[in-house]
Amino acid sequence: MLGLQREYRVAEIVVEEGDWLANTTSDECDLPEEGILLLGIYRDSSYIGAPGSDTEIKPGDTVLLYGKADRLQELSDRGASDMKSHERAVEEHEEALEAQDQFI
Numbered sequence: 001m002l003g004l005q006r007e008y009r010v011a012e013i014v015v016e017e018g019d020w021l022a023n024t025t026s027d028e029c030d031l032p033e034e035g036i037l038l039l040g041i042y043r044d045s046s047y048i049g050a051p052g053s054d055t056e057i058k059p060g061d062t063v064l065l066y067g068k069a070d071r072l073q074e075l076s077d078r079g080a081s082d083m084k085s086h087e088r089a090v091e092e093h094e095e096a097l098e099a100q101d102q103f104i
Helices: 068-076 083-103
Strands: 008-014 037-043 046-049 060-068
Touching: 008 068, 060 068, 068 083
Parallel strands: none
Antiparallel strands: 008 060, 037 046, 037 060
16 A cells, blocks of 8 residues: 555656656666656556666556655656655655655
8 A cells, every 4th residue: 555645645657758768768767766656657558557777668658656755746847867855865765765664
């Protein structure tokens, strides 16, 4: 089950040519390091549920993602060459995990 509390959401993002997610595999985009889970990919008239790490995300796909709403929004606007945003997202997620560990 996914916790859809506070700032966490499930979102569909249409991947276009020139997007950061376009023409990468789910392993290459390293979304879990940003705190985002790739739940599935809608492609043409089919659905790829729980995509494997080598599943390529192509322009025209719609990806189904779970994560914090602000991170999902930023990801949907991120360009292909924007590695700084990815690095910043990873750092912020690591900080959130450290803060969470203090409560456990």
